Amino acid sequence: MRQLAATMDRQGDTTAAGNAPVPAPARLTATEAAARIATGDLTAAALAEACIARTLARDDAVRAWTVFDPGMVRRQAAESDAQTPRGPLHGVPVGIKDILFTRDLPTTYNSPHFQAHHPNMDAAVVSLLRAAGAIVFGKNDTVEFAVNGRRARTRNPHDPDRTPGGSSSGSAAAVADFQVPLSIGTQTGGSVIRPASYCGVYAMKPTWNAVSAEGMKACAPSIDTIGWYARSAGDIALLCDVFAIAGDGRAAATSLDGASIAICRSPVWDLAGPEVREALDRCALLLEAAGARVETLDLPDRFDGLTNAHKVVMQCEMGSTFLPEFTALGDALYPELVAAMRNEAGYGRAELRAAYDLAAECRARFDALADGYDGVVTPSAAGIAPRGLDDTGAATFNRIWTLLHTPCVNVPGLSGPGGMPVGLTVTGPRFADRRVVAVAGLLGACIRDDAGRSHGKAVE
């Protein structure tokens, strides 16, 4: 296993994941690929062929897809090449998590009960991607219903014996493995950010409801969030443009020199593994070396209740969102879902009300605390990806941000034991999406430069 820094080094011709050569166009970021397609330096067909070749070569090892039809990809690419570029993603392949509707491919939820399920419409996010010119490359494997139950078959591209994380397992792995430059995931607990941390890619969970969740199989609507994966912070920002994410009117940092950054260990810091502690310390040193003012942000005691509040909200809302499936399938659903539907935890409505109110109180309080910083850095996961595919890791470090509705971007580039990726999250107040992306890009570049120096490599 190579050091993670190499994953970010697009000058090379192999990936961190193995020795299979990556076809050159498949190495491009979405921004680069779209620019070359727009100038005629690259065709959508050539990009599609590169991504198809990479996917076919690696599918036995990575298994990132539930539904993948090269013919359909080729048809879309041919259509793109026959058109004048019509949007910022013209001809760019995107992976779609298999709980989001696609009119031309089934949406199986990776559930044995929905293998033939094929809504004839696009999720809102898929419509927007197509309108921007993107090509739907296939459906990414997911933990069943993006909750629990059946795991994705996906393996971590950096180590086939380890999970890519979940539930957006295939979305994270496909981007990390250069099969597609972009993919879409969803997060209700830690399902976008954690897999990004484990697979060593950028990912964004925007402010809640900044992107319409229509056409996503709902789990807990008050916290369900559409997110996306990419191999550069620029690509993350490009998708912010495609999804028309508004800024909050405040200027984003353009340099770490003079920027104000908080390090927030979060209320679950006790669960952080040594590699995460090291990563956060390393990050603080790098930020200071880059001229940032780095402070520690300790959250008030009230925030300690958020992890449990998240659990209450999620379980109680599942009681309504999965009622149609439970009514139809009952005990044929997997046991944890049946237990949630039967409310075996015994959550009462007073408990749910208290959970909502605590979340709301802490949203306002966190925003006030975070408003003074350009970004807040916090762990993306408790450690590196666990071994095996059954344990997809814990959402421990993500739940509170999901419940707080704050924008989160995973920044890759640091690594732990065996070179496995360790991601860090940049977050901030609600609606600071654009500012958070900017700081994530600056931090990512800073980490990459440092890794380049440490490894004696040329840095782009």
Add this chain to the structure above:
Amino acid sequence: MRQLAATMDRQGDTTAAGNAPVPAPARLTATEAAARIATGDLTAAALAEACIARTLARDDAVRAWTVFDPGMVRRQAAESDAQTPRGPLHGVPVGIKDILFTRDLPTTYNSPHFQAHHPNMDAAVVSLLRAAGAIVFGKNDTVEFAVNGRRARTRNPHDPDRTPGGSSSGSAAAVADFQVPLSIGTQTGGSVIRPASYCGVYAMKPTWNAVSAEGMKACAPSIDTIGWYARSAGDIALLCDVFAIAGDGRAAATSLDGASIAICRSPVWDLAGPEVREALDRCALLLEAAGARVETLDLPDRFDGLTNAHKVVMQCEMGSTFLPEFTALGDALYPELVAAMRNEAGYGRAELRAAYDLAAECRARFDALADGYDGVVTPSAAGIAPRGLDDTGAATFNRIWTLLHTPCVNVPGLSGPGGMPVGLTVTGPRFADRRVVAVAGLLGACIRDDAGRSHGKAVE
């Protein structure tokens, strides 16, 4: 125009709306019809024929449907009659607002741009109705996208020169006119409760997210709420059972004698017309006469900001939910929607954050204020249904409850000028749905008894 009390008098053989006779089975409540079908006293086919006959006879006058296929209704009824009753709504026809997906009928949103739109799946609420044995009777006309733009063609069954209210225009009118015993609507502002008030039927907007909104064209997901219409409080409760609405663990009132009821004039009381003031006064007198302890609940000044906060939340959330349609259709959409998409009001993210936080603060405060009562009574609308079909009335008296997420039930039976219905809302803390329905039933019976006495009629 006859007095509204007669609408509730199911002994008669004509409706408040005109002289056309109503076929006897079409007069039944859902509870009565299901009971007769279960015992074999009535077939689903006979009930369907009665509702079809009533609908065909009245459709020119009321125009409650965008899509209605008697053959499909008959096929479902025949299937029901061939089965052992399989749920509490076995063989009962239900109208579905035309922004909710139905696998066997188009979902047009009453938009000129979506006339051929036909998702091949059922909304969650439609799945649950079918699982309970219900028959999808047709799609109810709605204001375009349930927001504004094109109005429903529907007329008020009590006066064809007046609006039935909106946006759930057809859902309210179809139930009021005995075309179906039940129907489904949706509310983001006042779209369930206001039409119920104007049309003189019961309706419920449950606590936000108590019923999954999957398969509903979203408008503002943090406040979009599925609701339902019926001609009895018992039917409202029956749908609470079908949708598995949990109680909050507190006992519901079983009698008004000794019950504790608050009258809340709401922060927009200045806009209440004389008929609404009279109705609320009459209600207070009736409650006291029935032995209830009646108090006035004045909301704190902070609540004055909720009407504007509702507007900010709705307009800003529309920016993401309608982005796919705006991207595809641009200025071809109706002007108010285009203006919202362009954020011509100029709402910033700081304003949205403040709106969310005010709503959250007032939710907790209202719950604390309302927890001491069995129910809180407040106006359902500013007056009777306006003249004409263009002005569907204002959601003024509903917005704050929608934003507060509280359960609301419209209680019919009182009337204003020309005998036009004037509804009152019973509300309460979040998750007090079952208790609110109980009080609404008691209040409705009390109003009906009083009307029966006033009109010298026999009261059931």
